[in-house]
Amino acid sequence: MSRSAGDALPEAIQRRLDGGDLSGAIDLTVLLLTVDPEGWPRVAMLSAGEVLATGARTLRLALWPESTTTANLTRSGRATLALVEGGAGWYFLCSARRRADLALPGRCLASFELRVEEALEDVVPYAQLTGGITFRLAEPEQTVAAWTETLAALRGGPGG
16 A cells, blocks of 8 residues: 655665665666656666666656657656665656756767655555566676766766
């Protein structure tokens, strides 16, 4: 059952998404839900290298510029982020604004800043979530290096 948990990311989720331990977040998947022009919900799966918590109420995203998700987020300015943390499902209703694209070596990514408008915690007394969608990287060192570069750009470093 979902209940409002205010308008901020819990500290544990801020730490999980602050980019400080990318190797420990390799298997983290954050779901990004948007709505297309026909009103259909769309889901994108993001890694720890594409989501950066920059404060209690702010997140930055790096997305493929030509994706449906980028078009939906640019058009509507709204999204829901969902993840599993601490035995609970978490949903963050966010307003979004597009930032300047990130020019990284060999790729360009669309950048967004999200503001948490409401945090919802989904828990039940008789069960605990033990995980969400996870994945295994084919080339962990190479991928974590690319994630580090992307998060530096989201922070405003080179390429951002």
